[in-house]
Amino acid sequence: MTKPNTYTSDPKFNRTIISVQEAQSMVMSRMKAGGVEYIPLEEAYGRHAAATVRSDVPVPHFRRSIMDGYAIRAADITQASLEKPVRLRVTEEVACGTVASRALLPGEAVRIMTGAQVPEGADAVVKLEETTEYGTADQRELELQQPVREGDNILPVGIEIAQGELMVGSGCRIGAGEMALLAMFGCATVQVHRRPRVAILSTGHELLDVSAPLEPGKIRNSNSFMLAAQVREAGGIPHMLPHIPDELERAKAVIMEAIKEFDAVVTTGGVSVGDYDVMYDLTNNWSGELLFNKVAMRPGSPTTVGFLHGKPLFALSGNPSACYVGFEMFVRPALLRMQGAHEPLPHRMTAMLLEPFAKQDRFERFVRGNYAADENGKLTVRLAGIDMSNATITIRDADCLICIPPTSAVMPAGTRVNIIPLRLRR
Ligand SMILES: Nc1nc2c(c(=O)[nH]1)N[C@H]1C(S)=C(S)[C@@H](COP(=O)(O)OP(=O)(O)OC[C@H]3O[C@@H](n4cnc5c(N)ncnc54)[C@H](O)[C@@H]3O)O[C@H]1N2
Numbered sequence: 001m002t003k004p005n006t007y008t009s010d011p012k013f014n015r016t017i018i019s020v021q022e023a024q025s026m027v028m029s030r031m032k033a034g035g036v037e038y039i040p041l042e043e044a045y046g047r048h049a050a051a052t053v054r055s056d057v058p059v060p061h062f063r064r065s066i067m068d069g070y071a072i073r074a075a076d077i078t079q080a081s082l083e084k085p086v087r088l089r090v091t092e093e094v095a096c097g098t099v100a101s102r103a104l105l106p107g108e109a110v111r112i113m114t115g116a117q118v119p120e121g122a123d124a125v126v127k128l129e130e131t132t133e134y135g136t137a138d139q140r141e142l143e144l145q146q147p148v149r150e151g152d153n154i155l156p157v158g159i160e161i162a163q164g165e166l167m168v169g170s171g172c173r174i175g176a177g178e179m180a181l182l183a184m185f186g187c188a189t190v191q192v193h194r195r196p197r198v199a200i201l202s203t204g205h206e207l208l209d210v211s212a213p214l215e216p217g218k219i220r221n222s223n224s225f226m227l228a229a230q231v232r233e234a235g236g237i238p239h240m241l242p243h244i245p246d247e248l249e250r251a252k253a254v255i256m257e258a259i260k261e262f263d264a265v266v267t268t269g270g271v272s273v274g275d276y277d278v279m280y281d282l283t284n285n286w287s288g289e290l291l292f293n294k295v296a297m298r299p300g301s302p303t304t305v306g307f308l309h310g311k312p313l314f315a316l317s318g319n320p321s322a323c324y325v326g327f328e329m330f331v332r333p334a335l336l337r338m339q340g341a342h343e344p345l346p347h348r349m350t351a352m353l354l355e356p357f358a359k360q361d362r363f364e365r366f367v368r369g370n371y372a373a374d375e376n377g378k379l380t381v382r383l384a385g386i387d388m389s390n391a392t393i394t395i396r397d398a399d400c401l402i403c404i405p406p407t408s409a410v411m412p413a414g415t416r417v418n419i420i421p422l423r424l425r426r
Pocket residue numbers: 202203204206207219220221222223224268269270271272273274277299300301302316317318319320322389390
């Protein structure tokens with residue numbers, strides 16, 4: 001006797017499928033920028049600014065020499081030539097950080113160094129190599145054999161940055177350039193968004209601690225470590241909880257506790273239709289809201305997101321690549337939004353596929369790939385290797401996700417596709 005198929009009526013199997021874009025907007029519409037804190041500039045790298053910083057002075061704020069040489073008045077040497085050189089009296093020296101004692105008068109020159117303030121009255125700097133000095137220490141004379149243009153080798157006030165210009169926008173991630181600008185404008189303390197604290201929980205009877213020897217049927221918990229790295233990359237503070245077996249009551253207790261204490265909870269495993277897939281049961285029957293539990297994407301189709309007390313629970317797949325992609329699509333943007341980022345969703349670029357893609361699917365697929373520029377500067381992309389949602393090795397190897405739209409035919413080499421660059425390239 002055959003066993004009747006009962007699963008077609010089981011809600012665990014009949015989930016409402018939504019598109020990636022829909023799912024992202026459902027999550028993002030609930031996320032807002034978190035609290036603010038003040039930190040020393042030294043610690044600001046990688047953080048997201050919580051206030052706009054503008055220049056309070058122009059840069060440079062004084063006329064600055066860009067060469068080692070002599071500050072002169074261009075009008076004094078308009079007639080200078082090889083045959084009829086002009087001589088000027090050298091009155092003093094201006095090193096970086098010092099200023100001339102008085103304005104330059106006609107017929108005078110001042111020895112000046114790169115970066116030093118050009119004296120009043122001077123309107124050009126002549127490079128040292130184009131000059132000859134004569135005379136004694138108290139009677140110095142400068143000989144010039146050709147005219148110069150007014151303004152030569154002088155940085156005018158404000159040429160680089162005007163007063164009041166935007167230096168660091170609120171929500172912007174502080175990188176090396178922002179660090180330099182914040183220092184230039186005297187921001188010893190920086191107002192930044194708090195880093196979200198994220199609890200990470202792996203579920204699965206089969207999971208072993210990293211230090212445990214392998215046993216038949218069991219594997220080490222690698223997803224928690226991957227997720228912790230992804231949380232860090234997204235600016236958050238990961239907190240790895242000890243992994244738990246697939247037990248509903250246990251999972252409920254740990255998650256309810258974690259969601260009280262942390263800004264977000266990310267779990268991995270147990271979101272599919274298996275007998276021990278407890279995250280389905282948990283999010284279907286809890287005091288929180290269930291946003292979705294099926295997304296038209298591969299890997300990561302059973303990705304589930306819920307909200308409780310305004311905090312998100314991201315229940316990602318246990319399959320390592322599905323877990324990785326689920327994080328990139330939903331958790332990273334959410335964490336970035338909590339830190340004030342304005343455009344946190346993954347950025348897409350176009351590239352030409354260098355090899356055919358044969359798998360057909362009704363869902364959009366995010367394939368791990370590697371991109372490069374061809375000889376014309378156009379982006380190309382190829383698969384990073386094995387493209388299974390249970391694979392881990394290609395997470396190491398990929399520097400982008402190739403977005404393959406739903407297909408019913410082989411996608412030939414040469415097709416233009418979207419790619420999502422991942423993290424910093426090696
Ligand atoms: N009959 C069906 N089976 C499955 C379906 C389906 O539609 N019908 N969906 C498949 C898809 S798609 C995915 S994705 C997975 C989702 O699996 P779960 O999220 O339920 O995850 P688990 O069942 O707990 O584990 C899956 C896989 O991942 C390994 N795993 C789990 N946690 C970790 C960890 N912390 N570190 C490393 N590896 C982990 C686990 O051992 C399993 O091999 O379901 C398909 N099945």
